[in-house]
Amino acid sequence: MKSKKLTIKKIAELAGVSKATVSRVLNDYPHISDELREKVMRVVHETGYERNHVARMLASNRSNMIGLVIPSGAQFVFSDPYFPKLTEGISRAINQHGLTLALFLFHSPEEGIHTVKNIIANGLFDGVIITGDRKNDYILPIVLESDLRFVMIGRPEYGSEGNLNFIDVDNYIGGKIAVEYLLERGYRRIGVIGCSFNIAANDRVRGYEDVLRENGIPVDPNLMADGDFSMDSGAREMKKLLAHKPDAVFVITDTMALGALRTLREHDICVPDDIGIISFDDLPPAIQADPQLTTIRQPIHEQGQLAVETMLQLIDNPERPANQVELPVELIVRASTK
Amino acid sequence: MKSKKLTIKKIAELAGVSKATVSRVLNDYPHISDELREKVMRVVHETGYERNHVARMLASNRSNMIGLVIPSGAQFVFSDPYFPKLTEGISRAINQHGLTLALFLFHSPEEGIHTVKNIIANGLFDGVIITGDRKNDYILPIVLESDLRFVMIGRPEYGSEGNLNFIDVDNYIGGKIAVEYLLERGYRRIGVIGCSFNIAANDRVRGYEDVLRENGIPVDPNLMADGDFSMDSGAREMKKLLAHKPDAVFVITDTMALGALRTLREHDICVPDDIGIISFDDLPPAIQADPQLTTIRQPIHEQGQLAVETMLQLIDNPERPANQVELPVELIVRASTK
C-alpha cells in the first residue's frame, strides 16, 4: 500500500518549474525547451507521478470516456454473440486510443430512458456509441434533443439520416448476395425468416425480395416469416415455413438459423439436400452448427473500430460532415447449402 | 439542442439560499428545514438541474464508477456466453444502485497490466470487480500492491484468500453432484474434461475425483482430459477420451460439452444411450444443444449482483471483514444423460 499524494504542484516544485509547465509537458505542448521538458519528465518518472483524471476532466471539460449504449433488451445481449463481439471490437479500439469505455445495458425501456437522460445531464462522457437499429428507437429522440455527441452502430431509419454519424453494414447487398447464391445453386422456392422491427433485418429482406423479382420469381408472402432474433423464433418460424415447402431459406441471422436447423433436424429434413439454409453474420455459432452454415459475413469488429474512430474525429471537430459508412459484406460458403 | 449551463450556484440564487444548502439538500443531509428543502427541490425540478458528476468527483473523491476487469483473453469473452451473462448481471446491479460501469477487456497481458496500472494511478474508480480464476493471475499482484478496492468473481488460489473479497460458486460440490448423478444413473466408466489452468475447473475436477474414490472407483488418468474452455477443445479432448471408452463424461463447461457433442455426432455415438454427458454452467447453449444438456447450474447473475453489493459495502466501510461467498449450484437434468 503506497499512499501517494503526488500532485502537479509537487512535481512542479521538485522540478523547479511552474505547474503550467508541468502540465504543458505532460500534454505534449509544442514549444517547450528540451531542457525543461527533460527536467520535468525525469521527476515524473522518478516519482511515478500520474495525473489525476478527474481534475483534468473538470478543468478541460474532456473525460476521455466513451459510453457504449446497448438499448436492446438485455436478453438479446447474451443470447446472440453479436453484441459481445461488437463490444470486443470497440474495446480494442478504445484501448488503443487510451480511452475508457463505459457500458450501458438496459433491462427496460424506462431504465434506458432514465440512464440516457442521466448521461446527457451529468456531461461525463465525451460521447456515446449507440447500438441498435430498431425501428422506433426510443433512445435516439432523447439524444437528438441534447448536445451529446454520438455515433450509431447501424443506420437510423431511412429518411432520418440527416447528418447523423453511423456505421452500418451493407445489409441490403448482403440479402441480395445470399439469395443470388441460392438461385445459382438451383434452389427455387426460397423462403426468408426476417424480423420486422429491425432496420437491418428489413434491409436484408428487401435484398431478398428484389433479387427474386429481378429473376422473375414472385415474392410469396407464405414464404416470408417474422422472427425476433432469438434462436427459438428461428425454430418456430421455420416450422411455419415448412407448411409451404420451401427448398431453401434465407435466415437473416446465424442465431435464428441455428433455431431453424433444430426444427429441421426434428423433422428429419436433411440440410442441404432437402432444404438449403443461408444466414447472416458469421459468428462463432455458424461454424459450430451442424451442418456448418453458409452465411454472409459482416465485419462486426471493424464496425466497432470505425465507430470509435468516428467518435474521436467528432470530438476533435464537431463541425465536420457526418460519417455515414456502409461496410461491405462477404459470402462464406459452408455446408448448409448444396 | 438546449445549452444548459446550470450550476449549483445558479440554483442557489434562484432558491435564495447558499450553494452549501443546495448541496446538502441534493445529498440528503439529515438536518435541513423542510421549508428550505422544498424550496430547493422545486427550483431543481423546474429547471431540470442535474449535478455535474465530474465536479462532484473532484470535491468528494468519489466517482460512483465501478470498473469490471475481464483479464481473460478477449477470444474467450465472446466465445463463451459466461461473460456476457455475468456482465449483464453486474450491469443490472450497477443500474439499480445508480452507479456507472466501465468495462475493461484485454487483448494481451501487457495491455492488461498497463491498463490496470492506469486504473490504479488515476484514481478514477471507486473500485473494480475482477473476474477470472486463472491460476497465476497477473492482475492480482498489481492490484494487491495498490490501495484500489476490488472484489473478485471466482476465488483466488487456495491459501491466498487472506481477507480478499470474492464471490465464488460451489465448484467442488458441483463436481461431486455431477458425478454422483452419473453413478446413480448407472454409468461407471466416467471421464472428465477439465482445464488445468483454471481454479474453478480444478475444483470441479476435484469433486469428480473425490466422488469416484468415495465409491471405490479408481481414478483413471486416461479418462481425464484437459481442455481450455473453448468448444474446439471440447471436441478435441472428447476424441482423445473416446480411445478409452468412457460410458459417460463430465465436461466442466457447457461450451466444451457442445464441442464434445459434436465429436460424438461425428462418430455416430448416441447420447445418452452410448455415452452420457453432463456439464456445468447452464447457459443458453445447454438448451440449444442436441440433445439438451444435463448440467450443473451456477447462478451467474447472482454472482454479479453480489459482487456489486460487496463492492458497495467495501466502499462504505473499508475496514469490514472480507466477504467470501460460495454460491450453491443445482443439478439440471435434461436429455444428455439417461
Place this chain on the structure above:
DNA sequence: CTGAAAGCGCTAACAC
C-alpha cells in the same frame, strides 16, 4: 439549521 469560504488537482488564458 444555514452560510461563507476554502479547496479538490488540473488546464487555459493572459502576461512577461
Place this chain on the structure above:
DNA sequence: GTGTTAGCGCTTTCAG
C-alpha cells in the same frame, strides 16, 4: 518559452 492567475462545479469544514 515560461510563469501567474483564474477558474472548472461541487463538497466540506468552520462559524454562527
